[in-house]
Amino acid sequence: MSRDKKGGLGRGWGGWHSRVISIISISMVLFLLGVVVLLGLVGNGLSSYVREQVTFTVVLTPDADPLEVALMERSLKKEPFVREVSFHSKEEALEELTKELGENPEQFLGWNPLSPTFEITLGDTYVASADSLKVVERKLEGYRLTQSLGYRQDLVDRLNENIRGVTLVVALLSGLLLLISMVLINNTIRLLIYSRRFLIYTMKLVGATSCFIRRPFVWYNIWSGVMAAVVASGFLTWGWYYLLSKYPLLSTILTVENGLIVLGVVLVLGVVISWISATLAVSRYLRMDVNKLYRA
Incomplete structure (x- = not known):
């Protein structure tokens, strides 16, 4: 596998251009996921606050x-x-x-x-x-x-019914967005590895094991996921402080603990989804017949 003078991954990986595009694409998706987690925490906090007024x-x-x-x-x-x-x-x-x-x-x-x-x-x-x-x-x-x-029992019953309805809608939307996000990140990584499918086949021909071939691709994309998570976390942190400056009453909900939860979820999802997607994509080309590589 070609390496540059600094010992890093070389042009065979598409250079910094493809990496930057990959990081931007993944960070946008992770930002969306972070917003979903943030909305879930805010919704849960507001429901608790409303119930505590009874x-x-x-x-x-x-x-x-x-x-x-x-x-x-x-x-x-x-x-x-x-x-x-x-x-x-x-x-x-x-x-x-x-x-x-x-x-x-x-x-x-x-x-x-x-x-x-x-x-x-x-x-x-x-x-x-x-x-x-x-x-x-x-x-x-x-x-x-x-x-x-x-x-007011009637008020409590109506309140609980509305909260359950909103919670169900948010849960369904969160699940749908998570699925879409995984597909988008998976496609981004597959496109990146697609350009190196012949390199994977060549390494397999010279006797490299599957683990040896898969490792650099997986680590490369894991680090891309980490950098994308950092970028997404920066935008989420900015949005966090913006909301607090505009709506000080949210300070009881937008706590430091909840902020760390959002950033932690974004980082974990960025790493896990990138790892799984890279592993599956490389494994696909490792199993693929050479004739199919030209039609893939």
Whole structure:
């Protein structure tokens, strides 16, 4: 196999021109895959955020003892399904109602008709399942001070149904784009190896083993995949910071951990797809009859 003066792969591989084209082609596909992964993470983060806005209102008995209320609050904070707990006293509830009505109900009733409440925010995994919500209901109803529970079950059901629909659509699109990306990268690498099919046959004639012939092609394309992943990662990082600058609220979703996941997926896919495609392409020409090489 010809090598240049520096000991690298020589003109037989099409030079830097073909390599640059290959890297650009693969990096564009990897960028698309990175965007798909990014959209999946954003969608998952948004669904978790929306679910965490669902709250349970636990209405306590009007004459609840403050000490018992404090003990109940401490116990609630230890529950695995509770993400956040806030207590509202009778006085605070009356003040809010007075602001809404424009008058104080206690003035003409002679007593405060409201009850103290707990506002409980659940973890998103418990909101995602109707069975989990029923478990939470039974658990909260088991507290002695609980008088009643309140939450929008119809809203939760509709929310979960919409999230499942969006998740299914995103999963199908992701699978389709992954398949298309693999085909595009595979075709790019096959075209590159196609121009060297006679070199593969010549090496086979002089007694080179399949592994010996396959190795430089595979490593060449693996490094092309790595460089393409670096290029794609650069554009993805730029897009990442652009989104954060335009939409600061996404900072809770576009975290450093999620960013590393996206870049890691892009790098792994670039290496794995390039490795598999190069291996299959070289193996195809290793098995091919010389007469078919002219018609390939």
